[in-house]
Amino acid sequence: MNAKRFSWLAAMVAMLLVLAACATQAETVEVTRVVTETVVMEGETVEVTRVVTETVTKSAEASLPNGQPQARLIIKNGELAIMVIDTETAVATATQLVADLGGYIISQQIFDTQFGLSAANMQLAVPVTQFETALNQLRELGQVTNDFAGGQDITDEYVDLGSKLDNLIATRDRLRTFLDDAETVEEALHVNDQLKQVEEEIAIIQGRRNYLSDQAAFSTIDLSLQPLLPTPTPSPIPTAESWQPGNTAKIAMVNLQESAQQTADFSIYYGIMCGPWLLLLGLGVWIFSRIRQRFTTAIPQREGDSQENETHESA
Secondary structure, three states, X not given: XXXXXXXXXXXXXXXXXXXXXXXXXXXXXXXXXXXEEEEEEOOEEEEXXXXXXXXXXXXXXXXXXXXXXXXXXXXXXXXXXXXXXXXXXXXXXXXXXHHHOOOEEEEEEEEEOOOOOXXXXXXXXXXXXXXXXXXHHHXXXXXXXXXXXXXXXXXXXXXXHHHHHHHHHHHHHHHHHHHHHOOOXXXXXXXXXXXXXXXXXXXXXXXXHHHHHHHHHEEEXXXXXXXXXXXXXXXXXXXXXXXXXHHHHHHHHHHHHHHHHHHHHHHHXXXXXXXXXXXXXXXXXXXXXXXXXXXXXXXXXXXXXHHHHHHXXXX
């Protein structure tokens, strides 16, 4: 009896898992019903549980459980490259603009270019309903050099994941019932393993649906702000001047007068400042030369007197 019951239970669990894994797309939905019947097998009364699956065709347009059409889920993104006069002012304006629209700044970088001017890269997030408004207002920051807007429709994937999630939840609830009705440890362990697997799949699908919902709720805009380089002023072409010797002579006279004045000023300045020292130096040189001359004259006289004395003595 226990072996038969376990075989039916295992077959039932396997069938539930197959039905949950083969969830249909958005166009059709499989409705699974569990029917329990009492049958007589080999003289014994056994409860047999059967799974009845019905395929219901839906309209081409995805709809909510209450029959209302599913709003389209679009992941929108855009790119803008703009030349601005003042990068810091443009960054402040873009930040305030995003805040006013209910968005936020994902990342921001301000750096210097090779011309000594500032540039910036920003990644903005705005509500999907304000995506076009944000693009239009950002274009007014300066001269647009690159403009891109795109999107990805994820409605079908989102609805399909919802159908799979409903089937897995129904399977989970039924497995919990089987777990409560298990009579042996072997049955309980087998059902518990299958229940754990289903719960992991539910968590994965639910996480994916949440991610798609968050991506569709906010749009991203990559904004590049480059400085507007000033236009260089052309240098005027010099024109040839006619020869004017009179002006040349006047310039020479002025330069001569200035050089004469500078020479006179030099002589007066250094004559007053260095004159006394030069006089003292000249006086010292004169005294030194007189003393040297006197010594130079006295030495020959002494040598002559010595020679005369030697002559008298030898005589």
